Amino acid sequence: MSDILLIVRREFNERVRKKSFIFTTLLMPLLLLALMAAPALIMEYAHGERKRIAVVDESGLVARSLESDGELLFEPTDLTLDRAREELSECFGVLFVGRDVLADPDAVRLYADGAASVGLERNIESQIARILEAEKLKAYRIDDLPAILEAVKTTVRLHTFRNDAAETGAAFSSTVASVAGFVLGIMLYMFLLMYGMMVMHAVIEEKQSRVLEVLVSSVRPFDLMLGKILGIAAVAVVQVSLWGLLAVAARVAVVPSVLPSELEAVLASLDAAWLVRIFGCMLAYVVGGCLFYSAMFAAVGSSVDSVQDAQQLQTPITVPIILSFLLMMAVMNDPDSSLAFWCSLVPFTSPVVMMARIPYDVPWWQVALSLAILYASFVGMVWFAAKIYRVGIFMYGKKPTLRELIRWIRYR
Amino acid sequence: MDILRVEHVSKHYAGHKALDDVSLSIPRGSVYGLLGPNGAGKTTLIRIVNRITAPDTGRVWFDGHEIAPDDVRRIGYLPEERGLYKKMKVGEQALFFARLKGLSRQDAMLRLREWFERFGIEAWWNRRVEELSKGMAQKVQFIVTVLHEPQLLIFDEPFSGFDPINANLLKEQILALRDRGATVVFSTHNMASVEELCDHITLIDKSRNILSGPVGEIRRRYGGNLFEIVYRGDAAHLRAALAGRCELLPEQPAEAGCASLRLRVDDAARIREVIAAANEAVELRGFAEVVPSMNDVFIRAVSGSL
Numbered sequence: 001m002s003d004i005l006l007i008v009r010r011e012f013n014e015r016v017r018k019k020s021f022i023f024t025t026l027l028m029p030l031l032l033l034a035l036m037a038a039p040a041l042i043m044e045y046a047h048g049e050r051k052r053i054a055v056v057d058e059s060g061l062v063a064r065s066l067e068s069d070g071e072l073l074f075e076p077t078d079l080t081l082d083r084a085r086e087e088l089s090e091c092f093g094v095l096f097v098g099r100d101v102l103a104d105p106d107a108v109r110l111y112a113d114g115a116a117s118v119g120l121e122r123n124i125e126s127q128i129a130r131i132l133e134a135e136k137l138k139a140y141r142i143d144d145l146p147a148i149l150e151a152v153k154t155t156v157r158l159h160t161f162r163n164d165a166a167e168t169g170a171a172f173s174s175t176v177a178s179v180a181g182f183v184l185g186i187m188l189y190m191f192l193l194m195y196g197m198m199v200m201h202a203v204i205e206e207k208q209s210r211v212l213e214v215l216v217s218s219v220r221p222f223d224l225m226l227g228k229i230l231g232i233a234a235v236a237v238v239q240v241s242l243w244g245l246l247a248v249a250a251r252v253a254v255v256p257s258v259l260p261s262e263l264e265a266v267l268a269s270l271d272a273a274w275l276v277r278i279f280g281c282m283l284a285y286v287v288g289g290c291l292f293y294s295a296m297f298a299a300v301g302s303s304v305d306s307v308q309d310a311q312q313l314q315t316p317i318t319v320p321i322i323l324s325f326l327l328m329m330a331v332m333n334d335p336d337s338s339l340a341f342w343c344s345l346v347p348f349t350s351p352v353v354m355m356a357r358i359p360y361d362v363p364w365w366q367v368a369l370s371l372a373i374l375y376a377s378f379v380g381m382v383w384f385a386a387k388i389y390r391v392g393i394f395m396y397g398k399k400p401t402l403r404e405l406i407r408w409i410r411y412r
Numbered sequence: 413m414d415i416l417r418v419e420h421v422s423k424h425y426a427g428h429k430a431l432d433d434v435s436l437s438i439p440r441g442s443v444y445g446l447l448g449p450n451g452a453g454k455t456t457l458i459r460i461v462n463r464i465t466a467p468d469t470g471r472v473w474f475d476g477h478e479i480a481p482d483d484v485r486r487i488g489y490l491p492e493e494r495g496l497y498k499k500m501k502v503g504e505q506a507l508f509f510a511r512l513k514g515l516s517r518q519d520a521m522l523r524l525r526e527w528f529e530r531f532g533i534e535a536w537w538n539r540r541v542e543e544l545s546k547g548m549a550q551k552v553q554f555i556v557t558v559l560h561e562p563q564l565l566i567f568d569e570p571f572s573g574f575d576p577i578n579a580n581l582l583k584e585q586i587l588a589l590r591d592r593g594a595t596v597v598f599s600t601h602n603m604a605s606v607e608e609l610c611d612h613i614t615l616i617d618k619s620r621n622i623l624s625g626p627v628g629e630i631r632r633r634y635g636g637n638l639f640e641i642v643y644r645g646d647a648a649h650l651r652a653a654l655a656g657r658c659e660l661l662p663e664q665p666a667e668a669g670c671a672s673l674r675l676r677v678d679d680a681a682r683i684r685e686v687i688a689a690a691n692e693a694v695e696l697r698g699f700a701e702v703v704p705s706m707n708d709v710f711i712r713a714v715s716g717s718l
Contacts, residue, residue, distance in 0.1 A: 003512060006508065006511050006512055007512075010508050014497075014499070014500065206495075206497075209495050209496070209497065209498060210491060210493040210494065210495030211495035211496060211497055212495065213464065213489075213491040213493070213495055214489070214491060214495045214496075214509065214553075214556070215495075215512070216462075216464055217462045217464065217484055217487065217489040217491075218484060218485060218509070218512045218513050219512055220481065394459075394464060394465060
């Protein structure tokens with residue numbers, strides 16, 4: 001037992017004291033934020049220069065009502081279509097509106113110099129549709145039309161209440177839940193791969209540097225492998241907890257000043273108990289999932305001589321992780337489906353899938369059952385992996401196949 | 413009593429036989445050489461003794477009982493390919509291994525200080541292993557191996573990578589360990605070190621134990637009753653006096669006024685007769701048995717010209 005502790009401590013200290021650990025711990029959340037903010041930022045800054053579009057309007061209804069914006073500048077012209085296309089070459093395109101556009105809304109064409117983006121097409125389509133609708137309404141000669149339209153405009157926001165929620169009346173936003181679930185699922189997916197790879201690389205490094213021979217002359221291979229896995233799981237706990245603290249700090253110090261007030265309201269509606277529960281589950285699944293997958297990664301690491309050789313053998317491990325990510329997408333659509341239920345019990349998929357479901361208030365017994373299965377499977381998996389590990393660490397030179405790995409399990 | 417006994421151990425790897433019915437026993441308190449050409453099976457045997465791999469057949473006895481998992485704590489093993497964590501600091505690493513061997517923190521620190529001083533490497537304590545040269549790392553590895561004062565020490569090629577000064581330092585330490593009661597087994601290709609250090613050897617070739625026993629006895633056995641006379645006087649006279657009593661070998665070049673003659677005396681009873689005859693004929697300066705070097709023994713045994 002004390003051997004395992006020594007190995008756990010070495011593994012933990014070696015990693016946590018590294019500068020790269022501090023960097024990753026600080027930079028990961030920033031990276032994650034950047035990743036989430038990137039699409040919005042790209043949309044914000046990507047439209048480049050304003051495009052000029054000449055408008056040849058035979059109907060006389062559309063051109064004067066088109067509204068230019070930051071992206072598009074509409075310039076009505078009296079030239080005919082053919083001459084406009086010839087002469088106004090400095091424009092991005094020529095928009096042609098047919099004489100009978102009211103009766104025939106398809107009589108609208110854009111002659112563009114390059115590929116027109118979907119956004120640009122939508123913009124023009126919706127503007128013309130709005131103009132034509134207004135024209136058609138005008139034909140009914142209703143007084144005070146704009147005022148009436150304004151008066152009838154209605155926006156509905158649905159508030160869903162859970163019948164099984166303990167706190168009656170607590171509004172539950174499924175938007176918040178789905179965003180939170182998605183983010184949590186992705187995080188689990190990343191952690192499983194990240195810490196699993198860490199274990200695999202650690203094992204390969206020991207094998208390459210022949211430290212293993214020295215170690216094995218004083219420690220049982222099983223203790224060695226378990227110590228390594230537990231040590232890296234401890235790193236995971238610390239790292240995830242630090243991220244939790246960072247998140248709380250950011251929530252208190254930074255978020256209120258930068259977030260739009262509507263989102264701030266949503267965040268404020270999340271109660272502390274909910275956050276604590278999510279964080280608790282997160283830790284439980286990160287540790288359980290990492291332990292379970294790390295055992296397999298350790299077995300693969302032990303059976304190869306270099307990281308390059310590991311590629312092929314690690315596929316059977318990475319596939320379930322990627323699969324659980326895909327299943328998570330499906331589960332998000334219906335978090336109470338039987339697919340969701342079973343995927344949250346199977347240990348290969350449960351960390352990612354269950355974590356994505358947690359924000360939807362999964363019954364506690366499901367969480368408990370799923371965690372029990374996960375941790376029990378870890379014990380089984382360690383036993384299984386140790387058999388491969390024990391043989392693998394002394395196999396040099398030959399790259400084993402999956403079949404051989406399975407045969408090693410039966411070795412005495 | 414023997415501290416280690418290997419009985420009829422065989423080990424097959426896919427496609428080849430690494431050990432074929434090897435038996436040997438290592439007397440307590442001896443320095444035991446495990447010799448053999450590359451790929452003969454020495455490292456496999458060492459790994460079996462360390463319980464890193466299991467033999468297919470055969471048994472290993474340690475200190476009177478069949479070897480058990482906990483016995484590896486009483487064995488210090490220096491593997492041929494040295495293994496240390498490259499990124500770890502020397503002192504921390506030595507402490508880690510010492511504690512894995514079951515030493516308490518204080519005890520380990522105390523002994524480490526002593527050994528670092530003995531090897532003059534106190535200044536390395538806070539350096540990373542990757543900054544050390546091969547020989548330097550090897551010193552650290554040696555310390556890690558012997559620190560917990562195991563009863564049996566197994567060194568696989570301990571001298572490779574050492575300069576003559578450090579090799580000597582290592583030899584001194586090996587003998588000192590022996591004097592303190594440890595049994596030392598080492599495999600090597602360095603025959604000079606075998607002559608200097610070992611009192612017993614086993615020679616393994618092509619997975620089999622082909623030669624085992626005390627070093628002096630083996631060398632004499634391979635000597636073929638060869639003797640050398642150092643003398644002053646008339647060479648022809650001496651040859652005439654000895655003719656018929658023994659087999660004379662070609663003349664050796666004379667040096668510093670003394671000539672020498674080699675001869676083979678197959679019948680031990682005639683040695684005194686030969687000495688007496690030589691004493692009559694010339695001024696006798698020396699008479700000694702010519703014992704072959706371990707190098708000669710090794711080459712002759714392995715090439716089968718026994």
